[in-house]
Amino acid sequence: MLDNFFAKLPTDLSAEVFEKLAGNDTVTIERIVSNGQATPDGQWYDQTQHEWVMLLKGEATLEFEQGEPVTLTPGDYLTIVPHQKHRVASTSKSSETLWLAVFYD
Structure with missing residues (x-):
């Protein structure tokens, strides 16, 4: 079935x-829509799967428990390995921030 991400x-x-x-038992593909949200202070994502994430619209900053913050703009992508603790520090407030995320083993 044809659809449009935007x-x-x-x-x-x-x-x-x-x-x-889309997805199956080992892969999940998600659209994430943010608008000024951030992960609450002191809370970290600690996932069991790899997460490949691309920012398609807006701007966002990710923080990692071990490492420097990373600011993403449209077209930027990265892979977060299992158990790499991370959080969303900020997302655009003036319009939607659109993410494409793929979780896999």
Whole structure:
């Protein structure tokens, strides 16, 4: 079924929106829509899978427990390895921030 990544964006962005686009038992592909959200202070994501993430719209800064903050702009992507603790420090407030995330073993 044909769809468009930039279409049908959620209207309520009071919280980040995570939408599964495709996947199976070992791979999940998500669209994440942010608008000024950040991971709460002191909270870290600690995932069991690899996460490949690309920023398609907006701007975001990721912080890593071990390492320097990374600011992403449209087209930037990176891989977060399993158990690499990270958090979203900031996302654009003036418009949506759109992420494409792929989680895999």
